[in-house]
Amino acid sequence: MRGISVWASWAPIMALGGLAVGAAALEQERAECPFYTTTTIYMPTTVYVTATEPPTSSDSASGTSSGVSATTTSSLGDVVPSTSSSASEGITSATTSSSAVPSTGVSLSDSGTASFTASLSTSTTAVQEPTSTQVPTSEPVVTSSVTSGIISQFSDEWCSWFTYRPPSPPPIFKGYKNAIYFTNWGTSGNNSYQPQELPVSELTHILYAFADIDANGTVKSSDAFADVGKRYARDEPHNRARGHHAYGVVKQLYLHKMHNRNLKTLLSIGGFDYSPKFVPVAADTGRRRVFADSAVRMMADYGFDGIDLDWKYPADAEQSQHFVLLLKACREALDRFSFQHRLPYHFLITVASPAGPVNSHKLDLVGMDPYVDVWNLMAYDYTGSWDNSTGHQSNLYRSPHHPSATKLSTDDAVRYYEGLGIRSSKILIGVPTYGRSFESTSGLGQAYAGVGSEGGGVLLYKTLPRPGAREMWDDEAKASWSYNDVTRELVSYDTPRSTLYKARYVRRKKLGGAFFWEATGDRGGAASLVNTMSKTLGWLDESPNHLWYPMSQYDNIRWGMPGA
Structure with missing residues (x-):
């Protein structure tokens, strides 16, 4: 007692x-985020509000302001779209009487129009109920100095809901990302690699590649058997399976998420083979909407945490603008999906982006950035069979003593993105788990004759160095390679040593982390590139994944994999 x-x-x-x-x-928060006005909705949830245009007479008379965009931040600091915050906090309806402060908000139906209203309340200003003698019905109703103060703080650049998203406050840092691409074709063949082999304890994101695109814009599976059909150990045999269940990689990735709650999975769309299909789809408004809706549908069916767009590459300024519009459509579809299903979760959009100036300078990176959560900077393939001399394929810096071998560098690419105003914490640098071979050459930066018939000169890291080759190190470029004096073969590839320097670079530059292309090529144990990156970064992303997909077409995903 x-x-x-x-x-x-x-x-x-x-x-x-x-x-x-x-x-x-x-x-x-007000001092650090001067672009927003904050208020409280019946609980400790902060709302950032901005409007498209001053209310017209008809709008004011009805007591609402149309075209308002809002994002919310939970008490833990996670940025969450307002479309999901009301449901997550248990608000099903928030309205005001005529004596309350006029509400300012947006509403969304299935078509993306209005139905949600966020009420602004204050304890410092008393608001009188307007009467017919106080305010003529034909004039705007102004009932609170608080409301007019909010309007006065709005930006001069008016915006509308789902057409412009105001810049969000920088999110709270929750650790470095260590991501990897996992391919559906990698699950078969001589060098097959299964999802159970993924070092999930050292990863924060798995990007499952690649989904295909129909002519009408529909995102579809490129290998349904690998995705949901293949039976693994402990899966029900075909003659005993009941219900409509997902097997294959999709089930295994969901199981990984269940046992590793900080592991996120994303559906990667496009890639080299399917990238040409982006061009007509991104150019058409209707097909962009089909693309976005079907991508979100497939993401939800598979129980993933977001989508990754891998378009190699927009060819000109027009295609670049279409890419911006496609990303915008995807962001709207994801936010609409969260709102409709009352999911308190921010689903991710990542982009596989080029590091070389030939392609990166064609993109409208500034226009794309508001819709992109993570930039997967493809910091590899700096040289290959298309060049007339050998070189490093993923060097961190340029080398003054080997300029012909370091025509590009990761540091140059990162500086270019940062110079455009892209936040460094959104950038992941790519690390290849393969090497590029050059035959009949006398060394680094020299002429060569052929790249070999094996994989077009692409060799998996786990097979390197080749027998008889000496492993070399370029301390200026922070890059590795091997050379065989007898066969005169040079192979450029990453090692734990070069990966160590890249991890230190991520920490020093305060980047978001790193990613690897792709899972099949890495080694296990201390020689693993993924392991080296994970251990050197130290603090890995602790943001939670999402497991609730009651709308999935697959029973086991919809029910949360019971009995697993």
């Missing part, structure tokens, strides 16, 4: 202290 009485005596003091801390946090 004494413990209870002590708690009761301290409770009012603790409550007052909590209110003081909360007020201080709001003041600090």
